[in-house]
Amino acid sequence: MQRKRKRVGQHRQKQGITLAKYFGLNKQQGHGGRGKTTVLLMNLGTPDAPTTGAVRRYLAEFLSDPRVVEIPKLVWMLILHGIILRIRPAKSAALYQSIWTEQGSPLMAITQAQRDKLAQKLSENGSDVNVDFCMRYGEPSVKETLRRLHSEGTDKLIVLPLYPQYAAPTTASAFDALTKELISWRYLPSLHFINSYHDHPDYIAALADSIAKDFEQHGKPKKLVLSYHGMPERNLNLGDPYYCLCQKTTRLVVERLGLTDDDYITTFQSRFGKAKWLGPYTDASLEALAKEGVDDVAIVCPAFSADCLETLEEIEHENRDVFTQAGGSEYRYIPCLNDQELHIQMMVNLVRPYL
Numbered sequence: 147m148q149r150k151r152k153r154v155g156q157h158r159q160k161q162g163i164t165l166a167k168y169f170g171l172n173k174q175q176g177h178g179g180r181g182k183t184t185v186l187l188m189n190l191g192t193p194d195a196p197t198t199g200a201v202r203r204y205l206a207e208f209l210s211d212p213r214v215v216e217i218p219k220l221v222w223m224l225i226l227h228g229i230i231l232r233i234r235p236a237k238s239a240a241l242y243q244s245i246w247t248e249q250g251s252p253l254m255a256i257t258q259a260q261r262d263k264l265a266q267k268l269s270e271n272g273s274d275v276n277v278d279f280c281m282r283y284g285e286p287s288v289k290e291t292l293r294r295l296h297s298e299g300t301d302k303l304i305v306l307p308l309y310p311q312y313a314a315p316t317t318a319s320a321f322d323a324l325t326k327e328l329i330s331w332r333y334l335p336s337l338h339f340i341n342s343y344h345d346h347p348d349y350i351a352a353l354a355d356s357i358a359k360d361f362e363q364h365g366k367p368k369k370l371v372l373s374y375h376g377m378p379e380r381n382l383n384l385g386d387p388y389y390c391l392c393q394k395t396t397r398l399v400v401e402r403l404g405l406t407d408d409d410y411i412t413t414f415q416s417r418f419g420k421a422k423w424l425g426p427y428t429d430a431s432l433e434a435l436a437k438e439g440v441d442d443v444a445i446v447c448p449a450f451s452a453d454c455l456e457t458l459e460e461i462e463h464e465n466r467d468v469f470t471q472a473g474g475s476e477y478r479y480i481p482c483l484n485d486q487e488l489h490i491q492m493m494v495n496l497v498r499p500y501l
């Protein structure tokens with residue numbers, strides 16, 4: 147009886163191995179961890195090159211994400227492939243060309259610098275931890291990065307999406323991409339996912355510090371404009387907390403700077419499509435301010451952890467023109483926190499509890 151059970155057991159084991167081999171399942175899995183911890187930074191992604199073809203590939207992936215555009219799939223695919231991907235890539239490529247650097251897309255170059263500086267700071271602090279990054283769309287992809295990290299021995303992952311304010315189109319979409327890959331793994335790493343840091347004291351301190359430095363250098367402007375990436379108003383009504391988290395970031399930053407209600411305004415930029423987006427809109431607000439005689443503003447973009455098309459082109463250039471053409475004279479763009487010391491220190495403190 148015992149011998150029979152043993153034979154059945156051996157048979158099942160053999161059958162299991164054969165089936166796993168047959169389906170090619172979990173080839174990346176080893177037995178047991180090899181004990182490496184990795185902090186994985188994630189950002190949105192950017193085209194490989196400022197060309198129409200590369201931008202089309204990037205936008206096709208980005209705008210096909212149901213977290214980003216929440217309209218019925220069939221209708222959206224017809225609009226996306228029939229209209230948007232025929233027109234927008236050429237226009238966007240021209241904009242990308244205007245901000246492209248020798249190191250490539252600013253978003254990519256800055257994310258690499260953030261990775262390097264975070265790795266250096268963590269090792270100076272005595273943490274034996276690997277730091278890497280991937281992009282939600284384009285390269286380096288979530289899938290390839292996770293597979294490489296696994297093969298290099300990571301069995302503990304601390305994921306930090308570099309979106310200060312949680313939003314479903316960004317943060318939840320990053321989570322989707324991670325789990326879409328991990329769902330097929332047999333041996334999962336232990337996983338910590340940081341979903342928001344909109345009110346983290348170090349983030350508020352870093353933002354306030356960069357604004358205060360601008361004020362010290364150039365004087366306090368008549369208005370500080372805190373411009374956040376927008377999203378359709380419908381997302382807010384469906385329960386996305388992003389709008390409220392942005393308002394909280396503003397409140398904490400202006401409190402720290404000691405500003406009064408009259409000193410600042412919160413606005414939303416980067417509209418896309420015909421639907422109503424969160425407001426007030428940045429461009430319309432700047433125009434109205436200039437026309438009211440508020441001719442001296444400083445503008446900062448707290449929803450972006452790295453300078454990118456939306457800040458360097460839309461805010462630094464396009465909206466500067468809007469403001470000056472409406473009668474404004476002094477327009478200062480305060481750069482994102484990028485690889486600044488306080489920003490990297492904030493990242494250290496965000497991941498520290500999980501190390």
Ligand SMILES: C=CC1=C(C)c2cc3[nH]c(cc4nc(cc5[nH]c(cc1n2)c(C)c5CCC(=O)O)C(CCC(=O)O)=C4C)c(C)c3C=C
Pocket residue numbers: 190191192193214215234238251253309313315316375376377378388416418449450453454455456
């Ligand atoms: C279509 C809807 C979009 C939503 C919703 C959206 C939310 C959202 N995006 C960011 C951060 C970034 N967006 C960037 C570019 C960008 N965003 C959209 C559309 C939506 N974003 C488009 C079509 C583009 C591409 C540029 C263009 O063709 O105009 C970027 C910059 C990328 C770069 O390469 O530099 C960032 C960063 C946030 C934080 C957010 C929700 C809160």
Ligand SMILES: [Fe+2]
Pocket residue numbers: 375416
């Ligand atoms: Fe966006």
Ligand SMILES: [Fe+2]
Pocket residue numbers: 416417455456460
């Ligand atoms: Fe834009």
